[in-house]
Amino acid sequence: MSIDHLSKIPNNVQLADDRRLQRALEKWQPGYESWWRDLGPEASQNMDVYLRTAISVDPGGWANYGYVRMPEYRWGIFLAPQDEGRLVNFGMHKGDLAWQEVPGEYRTDLRRLIVVQGDTEPASVEQQRHLGATCPSLYDLRNLFQVNVEEGRHLWAMVYLLHAHFGRDGREEAEGMLERHSGDSDKPRILGAFNERTPDWLSFYMFTFFTDRDGKYQLASLAESAFDPLSRTCRFMLTEEAHHMFVGETGVGRIVQRACEIMREHKTDDVRKWGGIDLPTLQKYVNFHFSVSLDLFGQELSTNAGNYFSMGLKGRFHETKIKDDHLLTDAAYKVPEVKGDQIAMTDASALLAVNERLRDDYVVDCQRGVDKWNRVIENAGIDFKLTLPNRAFHRRIGVFSEVEVTPDGRIVTWADWDRDHSRWLPTDEDRVYVGSLMQAVTEPGKIANWIAPPAKGINGQPLEFEYVRFN
Ligand code: BYC
Ligand code: FE
Ligand code: FE
Numbered sequence: 001m002s003i004d005h006l007s008k009i010p011n012n013v014q015l016a017d018d019r020r021l022q023r024a025l026e027k028w029q030p031g032y033e034s035w036w037r038d039l040g041p042e043a044s045q046n047m048d049v050y051l052r053t054a055i056s057v058d059p060g061g062w063a064n065y066g067y068v069r070m071p072e073y074r075w076g077i078f079l080a081p082q083d084e085g086r087l088v089n090f091g092m093h094k095g096d097l098a099w100q101e102v103p104g105e106y107r108t109d110l111r112r113l114i115v116v117q118g119d120t121e122p123a124s125v126e127q128q129r130h131l132g133a134t135c136p137s138l139y140d141l142r143n144l145f146q147v148n149v150e151e152g153r154h155l156w157a158m159v160y161l162l163h164a165h166f167g168r169d170g171r172e173e174a175e176g177m178l179e180r181h182s183g184d185s186d187k188p189r190i191l192g193a194f195n196e197r198t199p200d201w202l203s204f205y206m207f208t209f210f211t212d213r214d215g216k217y218q219l220a221s222l223a224e225s226a227f228d229p230l231s232r233t234c235r236f237m238l239t240e241e242a243h244h245m246f247v248g249e250t251g252v253g254r255i256v257q258r259a260c261e262i263m264r265e266h267k268t269d270d271v272r273k274w275g276g277i278d279l280p281t282l283q284k285y286v287n288f289h290f291s292v293s294l295d296l297f298g299q300e301l302s303t304n305a306g307n308y309f310s311m312g313l314k315g316r317f318h319e320t321k322i323k324d325d326h327l328l329t330d331a332a333y334k335v336p337e338v339k340g341d342q343i344a345m346t347d348a349s350a351l352l353a354v355n356e357r358l359r360d361d362y363v364v365d366c367q368r369g370v371d372k373w374n375r376v377i378e379n380a381g382i383d384f385k386l387t388l389p390n391r392a393f394h395r396r397i398g399v400f401s402e403v404e405v406t407p408d409g410r411i412v413t414w415a416d417w418d419r420d421h422s423r424w425l426p427t428d429e430d431r432v433y434v435g436s437l438m439q440a441v442t443e444p445g446k447i448a449n450w451i452a453p454p455a456k457g458i459n460g461q462p463l464e465f466e467y468v469r470f471n
Helices: 019-039 104-127 138-165 167-179 201-222 228-265 279-295 303-311 354-379 414-423 428-437
Strands: 047-053 064-069 332-339 342-349 468-470
Touching: 019 104, 019 138, 019 167, 047 138, 104 138, 104 167, 104 201, 104 228, 104 303, 138 167, 138 201, 138 228, 138 468, 201 228, 201 279, 201 354, 228 279, 228 354, 279 354, 279 428, 303 354, 332 354
Parallel strands: none
Antiparallel strands: 047 064, 047 468, 332 342
């Protein structure tokens, strides 16, 4: 597949052959650049960062490392190669050839899915914009910026689809992406978790572990889409997403490791006394980020989701590996419900339950990471286990939004919740403590006291490598 590096917008979609589209995107570009300057990584204008830039989608060829002056990063449009004979794999169009154009009757729904997906990408960059000022090491600073530039590229990916396939409405939606802002009271981002703050690095690692992982599951479902350009762009985005989740999993793992080292070295549970982040505090952050990320999957039973599935717009995780009819017209799926003061499971239409099924897949994936953190604790000989809270805990979307539930799944009264939630969720005091640890360490090879060094560097580089140069 030929890649055009020389044009203003690097791409493998033959942009140069479509002057109108190219001009429309080049018109959007300055707005994007000024958004990046105003709401992207703070004070990064003079930094040279050792970044991976996508310059090709070939296996192994898409990760090109080198120093980049941050604002000069070249955001490109890259779709996974087209598979000529690709078929629709689920829903009422199953067996048809995948679509290269948007069917008129699905225009509104597809646009909505693309807008929701696109909206999250710049939102996360906005949420993370102050973190550079308090990085625990140059290695971590570089990873933050890597995540940020790729989320910027993911916005480009969705804006390309809007411009290329949705005409004037698409162009208006692309403008809207730069007008809504995370946490803005007038024009907030669309989904809840993307209006929360990411004030410290613990929150950042939790976010990239839990919330970027929602990204993985949503992108994987959209990668099944009958609308082939959406499928292809999501497939390529997923390759980048893996690094974001790596940053989260290893980041939290390194904090766990450091907590254990302090506990052993000083024979104490009072990790804070020695400037670490204690395991009970980590558990509270897990509770918070897991629960707000669960909300991102939507309601347990959703006619939207059922329609998207039937229409072929959004499938299930690894749709083609599932052994069923891929139509779900008569199938059942177990979903939770609230019955009095109990949580029970009940059979529901599998079609309406596709959100819940995706959430189930997601929970299993989260648990794998938590198990890894627990092995660190176990290997240190410490008797403590991090756990995912019950999925009903602290929910704002779906059947559990009406009740208050403890991390171990007991429905409690509002009064109980009011009294006890500070044991389960980070308190102001916890956040102030974590915030007090956030002080920039920018000497190559040095690392903050509250986190262990990474097991290895980036792209085979040593830990002492100068991942970021300040000018
Ligand atoms: N907050 O029928 P329901 C990522 C709304 S993350 C606010 O259950 P549906 C990333 C819902 O929109 C991946 N509102 O909804 C990660 C609907 O509103 P309307 C992002 C919510 O449509 C880290 C109404 O409630 N991608 O990439 O089945 C860094 C009824 O709900 C929320 C996608 O989400 C919420 N949490 O499911 C960077 C994929 N939940 O239509 C990036 C595209 C629900 O009645 N989006 N609502 O006004 C979708 O597939 C669906 O929109 C959702 C919601 C799964 C999000
Ligand atoms: Fe993304
Ligand atoms: Fe991501």
